[in-house]
Amino acid sequence: MVKRPDPxxxxxxIADAVLRVIRRDGVGAASVRTVADEAGMSTGSLRHFFGTQSELLLFAMELVTRRVYERIGRIEFTGDPRTDVRILAEQFVPLDDDRRGEMDVWQAFVVAAQTDPALGEVRDRTDREMYEGFLRATTALDAAGLLTAGASAEVEAMRLHALVDGLAAHGVNHPHRMGADRIHAVLDAHLDALLVGGGSAR
Structure with a gap:
């Protein structure tokens, strides 16, 4: 008996096909028909899973978010504050092909979210969760007495969040100018300024 595919x-x-189309041709090209072609199936078969383009994009956007969280969940953090904050920040910048692909399509989703409320909800929730993750990190640094005098854990979480967003955008849009080495250099310069004595040794 032929095993039926797991729904x-x-x-x-299908969501992976959406991501390939977006990365190659842009979010506007990710119609039900083009995604069905990319996935090697008929539009009728695809509509058994997703009835509209909006449903397709929403599921694909959620998939990107889930994969990032799953990757973070697999990390064995070191317990060294500086190292662990750097590792966390690195999950949201294009340091390899996988993360570059995530950043490529995420930028496209953010643009589409301006006119699609469902995508906007995912964008806003993900942004809030990123900030909360950075806030937990800077709060732990503050509790350990590692933030420079007068620094606020809340403000530093906002600064780190903004820095990571900027590095992601520059890494995707200007990869020859902002490659992995320079992304690392900027993160290290920021941590040198943020932590007492620059934090732990690199």
Whole structure:
């Protein structure tokens, strides 16, 4: 007997097709028809899983977010404050092909979210969760007495969040100017200024 495809796996395969289309041709090209072609299926078959382009984009956007969280969940943090903050920040910048692909399509989703309320909700929730993650990190640094005198954990979380967003955008849009080495250099310069004595040794 031929095994029927698992519906959840099939939905994820379709979402991967959405991501490929967006990265190659832009979010406007990710119609039900073009995604069906990319996934090697008929539009009728695809509509059994997603009825509209908005549903397709929403699921794909959620998938990108979930994969980032899953990657972070697999990290074995070191317990060294400076190292661990740097590792966390590195998950949101284009240091390799996987993260570059995530940043490429995320930028496209952010543009689409301006006119799609459902995508806007995912954008806003993800942004809030990123900030909360950075706030937990800077609060832990503050509790350990590692922030420079007068620094606010809340303000430093905002600064780190803004820095990471900027590095992600520059890394995607200007990869020859802002490659992995320069991204690392900027993160290290920021941590040198943020932490007492520059934090732990690199």
């Amino acid at each position: 959840a796996e099939r939905r994820e395969e």
